[in-house]
Amino acid sequence: MHNTEEHQKSVTFRAPTSEDGSDVWDLIRSSGPLDENSIYCNLVQCEHFADTCVIAELDGEIVGWISAFIPPDEADTLFVWQVAVGEAARGRGVAKKMLAELFARPACADVTQLKTTITADNAASWALFNSFAENMDAELEREPHYERDAHFGGKHATEYMVTIGEFAQDESAASEEEATHAN
């Protein structure tokens, strides 16, 4: 059994490949309350959006995942689709370090804001993005975006659009430092 310090040291971060799609799907399925997508969807993310997706590994096993992309008409924005950290690896900064890893990449060099959607009841997710906004010294705005009745036909809670930014490149550099020390 690892103690917290050893556990932290051995977490590593990398871009996905298409061979990770099935393991990513397994992680998401076991990381409620996330919506499940098809394995095919996760394969496409891993292959075609590898530059803006990240995997966290511990002893060769995938313990964390972020899918994200730069919307075609918003070159200054990273839209974060899903964040998942396996239960055993939670509370150790893995999610924050995955965000830092993404913002340290060349693909995000021109990104000055982050967008994501969160349901009102997801305390862990609000905590993660509030903490990220604080670290980046940036404002966090929220407003209903995909609404329960208008968009989900009453089958899903309203997703609030969260916008964090604008943040400066030197804050990204600080995050890069954090990501480096996470390895």
Ligand SMILES: CC(C)(COP(=O)(O)OP(=O)(O)OC[C@H]1O[C@@H](n2cnc3c(N)ncnc32)[C@H](O)[C@@H]1OP(=O)(O)O)[C@@H](O)C(=O)NCCC(=O)NCCS
């Ligand atoms: C949300 C989730 C990704 C957080 O992963 P994590 O690696 O445990 O998060 P971190 O350790 O990086 O914590 C980031 C911040 O959030 C806080 N936090 C994390 N989980 C929390 C919880 N359950 N309740 C309150 N705060 C929480 C941490 O204290 C930390 O705050 P700090 O920087 O001020 O100290 C993880 O709980 C998860 O996978 N949940 C299920 C899936 C999900 O809801 N994903 C988000 C929606 S896309």
